[in-house]
Each structure stands twice: as C-alpha cells, then as structure tokens.
Amino acid sequence: MRSLARVNTHTRKQTMTLAPSPLYTRSRAEHARRKAVIAGGVNSNVRLAGTPVPLTIARGSGALLWDVDDNVYIDYAAGMGPMVLGHAHPEVTNAVQQSLATGQLFAGQNQLEAEFAETFVGVLPWVESIRLGMSGTEMDLLAVRISRATTGRTKVVRFTGHYHGWLDPLFVNMGVTPEPMGAVPLTAGQSAAAAADVILCDWNNIEQVDRALESGDVACVLMEPVMCNSGLIQPAPGYLEAVKKLCNQHGALFIIDEVITGFRLGLTGAQGALGIHGDISIYAKAIASGFPLAVLGTTTDLLASVGRGEVNHAGTYNTGVSSVAAGIATLRVLIDSDPYPEMARLTQRLADGLRRLASDTDINLAVDYIGGSLCQTRFGKPDPVTSLADHVANSDPDLLGRFLEALQDHGVRPTSRGLWFVSAAHDDALIDKTLEAAGQALAQL
Numbered sequence: 001m002r003s004l005a006r007v008n009t010h011t012r013k014q015t016m017t018l019a020p021s022p023l024y025t026r027s028r029a030e031h032a033r034r035k036a037v038i039a040g041g042v043n044s045n046v047r048l049a050g051t052p053v054p055l056t057i058a059r060g061s062g063a064l065l066w067d068v069d070d071n072v073y074i075d076y077a078a079g080m081g082p083m084v085l086g087h088a089h090p091e092v093t094n095a096v097q098q099s100l101a102t103g104q105l106f107a108g109q110n111q112l113e114a115e116f117a118e119t120f121v122g123v124l125p126w127v128e129s130i131r132l133g134m135s136g137t138e139m140d141l142l143a144v145r146i147s148r149a150t151t152g153r154t155k156v157v158r159f160t161g162h163y164h165g166w167l168d169p170l171f172v173n174m175g176v177t178p179e180p181m182g183a184v185p186l187t188a189g190q191s192a193a194a195a196a197d198v199i200l201c202d203w204n205n206i207e208q209v210d211r212a213l214e215s216g217d218v219a220c221v222l223m224e225p226v227m228c229n230s231g232l233i234q235p236a237p238g239y240l241e242a243v244k245k246l247c248n249q250h251g252a253l254f255i256i257d258e259v260i261t262g263f264r265l266g267l268t269g270a271q272g273a274l275g276i277h278g279d280i281s282i283y284a285k286a287i288a289s290g291f292p293l294a295v296l297g298t299t300t301d302l303l304a305s306v307g308r309g310e311v312n313h314a315g316t317y318n319t320g321v322s323s324v325a326a327g328i329a330t331l332r333v334l335i336d337s338d339p340y341p342e343m344a345r346l347t348q349r350l351a352d353g354l355r356r357l358a359s360d361t362d363i364n365l366a367v368d369y370i371g372g373s374l375c376q377t378r379f380g381k382p383d384p385v386t387s388l389a390d391h392v393a394n395s396d397p398d399l400l401g402r403f404l405e406a407l408q409d410h411g412v413r414p415t416s417r418g419l420w421f422v423s424a425a426h427d428d429a430l431i432d433k434t435l436e437a438a439g440q441a442l443a444q445l
C-alpha cells in the first residue's frame with residue numbers, strides 16, 4: 001500500500017531489486033484471475049500496455065484513483081479522456097442515480113434526449129442536428145457512410161498517426177507515409193477489402209491531400225483537428241483552411257473528429273479554438289463523464305438521409321437513460337462552471353514544471369503543450385514537433401515507458417502513451433505533488 005504522502009518512499013531502483021514489485025500484489029492477483037477467463041486479462045487491447053501489470057482500480061474520486069493495493073494515484077489518464085470533471089462528480093452521479101429509477105432502455109425514445117440535443121446544439125454554432133450513439137468508433141463510421149451516401153463516392157482520405165476507432169474500414173497503418181498511399185490493415189483478421197477504400201496522407205502536408213483528392217472518387221477527408229493519438233501536434237497555420245477549401249473544390253465532405261478535443265480544448269473544442277469547422281463533427285469522450293455517449297453533429301440537410309431512414313444508423317443501447325442523464329449533467333457543469341481557463345492554467349503549470357525539472361538534468365524530456373487541458377511528454381528535441389515523422393524522430397518509447405512506470409510507482413498516472421489529461425478536479429496542490437513525483441521519477445532514469 002502506498003498513500004500519496006508516502007509516494008516518495010518507494011523508488012524505482014527498489015522495485016527493480018524487488019521482483020515482483022510489492023506495490024502491485026493484488027493487481028497481479030486480479031490480473032491472473034481475469035486472465036484465466038478474459039483474453040489477456042483486459043477488455044481493450046490498449047490496456048495490455050499496463051506495466052508492470054495492468055492495474056485493477058478500486059475507485060476514483062475527483063482527480064484521484066485508488067487501486068486494489070490501496071495505492072493512490074493522481075490521475076492524468078482520465079479514462080483516456082472522458083473524465084474532464086474528474087471521477088464521480090457529484091452532479092453527474094446524482095443525475096445518473098435519479099435516472100436509474102426510471103429504467104434504462106425502452107425500445108423507444110426517452111424524455112432526456114431532446115434536452116441533451118438542445119443543450120449540445122446550443123453550444124456549437126455549426127451543429128444544427130445530431131445523432132447519438134455509444135462510441136467514437138461507430139460515429140466516425142456513420143460519418144463516412146453519410147459522406148458516401150451524400151457524394152455517391154467511396155474513398156476516404158485520412159492521415160497517418162490519427163486514430164478513428166478499431167474497426168476494419170478505418171483501422172489502417174499509423175506510420176509515416178512519404179506519399180499518399182493505399183491503406184494497410186493494422187491487425188490480424190482485418191478485411192483488406194474494407195481498408196482498401198482509405199487513402200492515407202501525411203498530416204500537415206497539403207500537397208498530399210491535393211493529390212489524394214485529385215485521384216477522384218473521394219467521399220470525405222477525415223481528421224483529428226489536432227493530432228492527439230501520436231503525440232500532440234498542432235495543425236500548421238492555414239492547414240485546416242486549405243483542406244476545407246480543397247474539399248469544397250472537389251465536392252468531398254470534411255469530417256472533423258473531435259473525440260479527444262471536443263469539450264476539452266474548450267467548450268467548443270478544437271473547432272471553436274481554431275475558428276474553423278467541418279461539414280460533420282464527431283464528439284464522444286468528454287461529453288458524458290465516462291458513460292457511453294457519442295455524437296455526430298452536422299447540418300439538418302446532411303442528416304436528412306438518416307432521418308428518412310435511407311442511411312442506416314441503429315443500436316440497441318443508443319441513448320440509454322443513464323448515459324443521456326450523464327451527458328446532460330456533464331454539459332451543464334461544463335457550461336455553468338466554465339472550468340476551461342483554470343484547467344489550462346494548471347496544464348501550463350504542469351508543462352512548465354516538467355520542462356524545468358528536465359532542464360535541471362541532462363535528460364531530454366520534452367513537453368508539447370498547445371493550450372487547453374492536455375499535454376504530451378516525450379524524449380527528444382524541446383521544440384514543438386510539426387509532423388508525425390518529426391514526432392517519431394523525437395520520441396524514445398523505451399525511455400518514455402521507464403518514465404511512466406517510475407511515475408506510477410510514485411503515484412502519478414498519465415496515459416500509457418505519455419499524453420496527460422488535466423481535469424476540473426485537479427488543483428495547484430496536486431500539480432505540486434505531481435512535479436515532486438516527476439522529479440523523483442526523472443532521477444531514476
């Protein structure tokens with residue numbers, strides 16, 4: 001057991017001499033138990049990356065997590081993004097508790113759906129009409145389907161390093177591509193035919209988008225507005241505008257996937273912050289505090305084909321009452337309390353503090369921070385990276401892995417790829433403790 005007050009009593013050097021680490025005894029036992037009946041002991045392959053063992057978390061509250069060994073963590077993984085208000089936010093918990101008494105699924109609409117949709121549309125000026133689903137993956141696929149139905153074309157232009165879910169048509173190679181290229185499936189068992197409709201481009205390279213669109217038959221261009229799935233990389237000045245212009249010229253739809261950035265970079269997400277919007281926008285993670293809710297938002301015209309039933313969108317669990325209740329409560333708190341300036345201030349403090357710690361050592365820890373409440377740690381040049389190739393050349397995955405493991409031993413838990421999410425529940429005292437732990441982690445590398 002490690003309490004926050006004692007985070008510095010257990011060093012990585014000690015864990016290396018003690019094998020297996022006594023910090024994670026119960027997590028190891030839980031993992032072994034699950035592994036006997038659950039493939040790999042996890043239910044999302046991303047969680048296989050947990051070291052020295054995928055942790056079993058007992059509970060979360062605010063910005064803190066407790067694992068089954070009673071270790072306390074300052075949480076920056078935020079459930080991979082959704083916990084923008086922190087864990088078990090009282091207003092969300094209350095709304096969900098009240099909703100449970102009404103039942104969950106009616107094979108019909110519920111009374112909360114209109115309120116959620118009106119609130120959502122009220123925040124984002126470029127969204128007139130929405131459809132709700134359960135995950136970012138499926139809403140990205142719905143966006144592609146609407147694009148194909150609208151344009152009568154097939155191909156999807158997307159970008160290496162970006163992620164749009166794990167299903168066959170969009171889960172394609174994430175590596176650096178020197179030229180627009182055909183997609184290569186990323187996983188065993190994937191349909192090469194489904195992936196073949198994707199043309200991959202290098203992000204922040206407008207010539208490649210131009211050439212891909214010139215090749216014809218492109219229904220849509222799909223991107224994260226800020227690359228968050230392979231480093232944290234800003235669009236180059238004018239890039240989004242240039243892509244939008246090319247889409248208009250070629251009659252392709254511009255789909256902006258705000259699954260990470262939506263309601264996180266600010267209330268109006270990346271599109272609000274950058275002053276540009278696409279034809280279709282996708283939101284998930286931060287809109288419902290960890291409950292399964294995702295949104296496709298666009299114009300009434302573009303969604304009309306779905307409303308008429310010509311473009312199919314379905315799902316047994318869509319708009320379960322508790323998810324919609326969580327969504328309304330989350331949006332209400334975000335709108336009413338406007339936590340964004342404070343989250344940005346704390347994230348800036350975190351980024352500056354980490355950079356300062358690194359400058360006191362000869363370790364080349366770099367922190368990419370672009371505003372909002374997320375930042376990326378990597379080991380490479382300190383200047384911001386501008387492309388996937390630049391990110392790859394300036395990242396040392398082994399060193400990052402060791403840093404993250406040492407941080408975890410000291411009670412700090414960013415995501416397994418070095419992306420940090422700050423929530424409305426973090427405060428200066430937690431940032432101070434985080435920096436203290438980071439200093440100790442760096443000293444052990």
Ligand SMILES: Cc1ncc(COP(=O)(O)O)c(C=O)c1O
Binds near residue numbers: 135164284
């Ligand atoms: C940008 C982006 N799009 C889509 C997805 C897929 O969302 P989900 O995991 O809800 O299916 C993710 C997941 O991390 C994402 O980061």
